Amino acid sequence: MAASLRFYLDENLPVAIAEQLRRRGIEAVTARDLDTLSDSDVNHLKRASEMGCVLCTYDTDYVQLAVSGVEHSGIVLGQPESHWIGEWVKALELMHGVYTADDMLNRVEYL
Secondary structure (H helix, E strand, O other): OOOEEEEEEOOOOOHHHHHHHHHHHEEEEEEEOOOOOOHHHHHHHHHHHOOOEEEEEEEOHHHHHHOOOOOOOOOEEEEOOOHHHHHHHHHHHHHHHHHHHHHHHEEEOOO
């Protein structure tokens, strides 16, 4: 059976997103949970990948890392002025139901 998606929310996203996902039985961790606030984007992306998690963010710097060839377990990018907690939760819940971890390898999704 293919591995389910797991999510890593960087420090730019509200913690409430992870809380809502967990209530739905979806694994989600935040930079705050891991006490890694203010860590570099490279380290967040590396950590997320080592944990087998898709990194979720508002920060376009992660897309630049992906374009430059940095391997990752997937990136989901939203826009802070357009994507609120509910939109994130709905989108990530849908992705969790549709994609496997293998599907997201080195893939960038935009909300």
